[in-house]
Amino acid sequence: MPPFAAVDVRELIRPLGQLLLFSLGSAVVLSALVLVLALILDQTAVGPHVQARYNVSLATYTLANLPQVVIDGLTIGFVYAAIALGYTMVYGVLEFINFAHSEIFAVGAFVGVEILIGLDRSGILRSASLGMAYAYLTLAIVMGMAAAGALAVTVERVAYRPLRGAPRLVPLISAIGVSFLLQDLIRLVEGLTTGQFNRIMPTFGNFDRRLFLGRFALGDANIALGISVKSIIVITAAVLMLVGLNYLVNATRIGKAIRAVAQDRATASLMGINVNRIISLTFLVGGLLGGAAGVLYALKFSRIDPFVGFFPGLKAFTAAVLGGIGNLTGALLGGIVLGMLETFAGSYLGVFTMGAAGSEYKDIFAFSILILVLVFRPQGLMGQQVGQKA
């Protein structure tokens, strides 16, 4: 193999195609489902109830909201997918769930936000041109990635490597311990330096702008269909991360080594692969992705605190399991499906049940699907189709 192998275009396009397929597929399936449900419920007491509130039939209400719900679902789905990549990378190689990944994500978010807060304090952000605003955001993301990557490698070296070969439960418990330790460490550092629990992403650039894509009349109200610039950034970054990771794993020599270690550690070591280095590298890549996801999360949702990693981490882990843990494409599919399900349930549940069960119960659907998938396909949605692991 020549040292500079030609860029394998197929490996670049394939994940993009999959992304498009998954997004469209889940959007179409879920849309059809809620529309059928709406048409059925229109015949029951729910129809007049909606008519009284919004002056339209339930089917019209559902249809008018649908495009926005799909966009929202995709956005949060890509956030979950970006975090899920970190879980699935590590699982693919070590068959071990790195529960500290949610805190690695949080550290990335904190480093990125603190840098931007610092820049904001010194007045640089306010006077920044649009181009510079993006440059600063990129800087924050890169620094968040670096910190999270370094942390992930350190955690592996300190808390996981000494336990390699121990019963499977042992590193798992160690990971949970590291997770709590890091949470409180962030809290301690923030408490000592800034004395604040909530940290807030400064407002700068045009990230908060919302692009309007259209308008739907709904009774007396108008529903403006739109997507904010920051959502576009989140989606774009997540796609880039996935494509890059996919390329690294499937089309480079390092990727080949990662796959070899994943398949059989002992044999890989006999082939001259430095197993420890490859495992460190896996954690580094997982940490980099987690850190980037953290900064993007802070950009999208403005406010972070030391426990910010917990829920996104849990959801992303679920997404990874749903898609088939250890499988990169699966993590992506899982993230998109979970984000979509959650947003669809959250958006329509209240109206469909006449307000009896509102969007607070949205997780019931996401996790019911997880249980169903695990009962009927324990390996996850994509678990078997692709032979090799990440």
Added chain:
Amino acid sequence: MPKTTPSLFSLLAAAGMALTLWAQPVAADSAKSIKIATQSPLSGDQSAIGLDIKRGAELALAQLGKPLADMGITVELAPFDDQANPDTGVANAKRIVSDPAILAVVAHFNSGVHIPSSEVYHASGLANVSPGTTNPKVTDRRYAEVNRIVGRDDVQGVVGADFAVSQGAKSVFIIHDKTAYGQGITEFFKKRAEEKGLKVLGFEGTEEKANFDALLTPVIAGNPDMIYFGGIYPQAAVLFRQARERGYQGICMSDDGFDSADASKIAGQTLIDGKGTYYSTVSGPAAVYPGTAKFIKDFKAKFNAEPQPFAAQGYDSMAICLQAIEHAARANKNELPDRTAVVKAVRELKDFAGITGTFTFNGIGDPTLAQYFILQVKSADPAQWNENTLVQTLSIAPPQ
């Protein structure tokens, strides 16, 4: 920090004086000497407010102690530091009730500290007036000893609904944080809103702190005149911001959990956009009370500092204790009354004219009329939070 040394010195001096007083034989007590205790956070991050509750009480004692002195009763202040911590509050409460000279206690600032500590006051029959705790449970236990001079959390919902009506709102979407505090407030809001003919488009609870997209779908579709949130600002500000980003133009409103400059840090300009953002609270800025002008002047003269929120309430709480003890003493032929008599005298006060209002306690210890304030966020700059404009002041009776 040049201030450290003198304040440390004065603290030592105070400690020394306290010791001297302690060392004095009980014989001095025969000349009809009593104490009134205060408990508030004097250290920790809420000490600014807690210290001024104590100072307010101190000022009241200095200015209003004369009638008792004329009867030959000397009153002394016994300040305690509850550190905003329930354990410390209860430990102090036990020390307070074991001192027979203490006939009343002005305490606390935090409901979480007041509720367990007042169990101790109740068990020992010691009169207690609170300058600032708002949780319904403080008085809902119906203890004869426990009173407060501010409003209740659960009335804020009613205040919010009335405000919505006064702004011409026809429809409202209600969201809460699923805590006893937030959900409690919104349930009262909903009930009142329905009574007043407002259309309640939705009533939802959420623990979500970041992604409100799904929750906002029915909100935006219904385009209510007001979004009301019951809970604390880290959720409320993010929710309001995302609602505005999706083009919501109506009124955003929340409760006193929203009263933090951090809310403006999170949501910034979006709090000003549309028809604006409002919140209700039980304690207005000191300047809003008509009787406080002289108080502020005297306070500055005595302590060389601006009074913090609740300093005036500290003054009033002490004034109520003094008046009650005076009434009880008169009924006892100018002799020292016992604790039971003081407890009864506090509840029997009629239309006591304080500087933050006129107080009569109802059967459970709430003021028969309490003041509630509605403020509007005025600036996107967090530093300007204290400049928020007072929109409405309401006097409302507590629920029984």
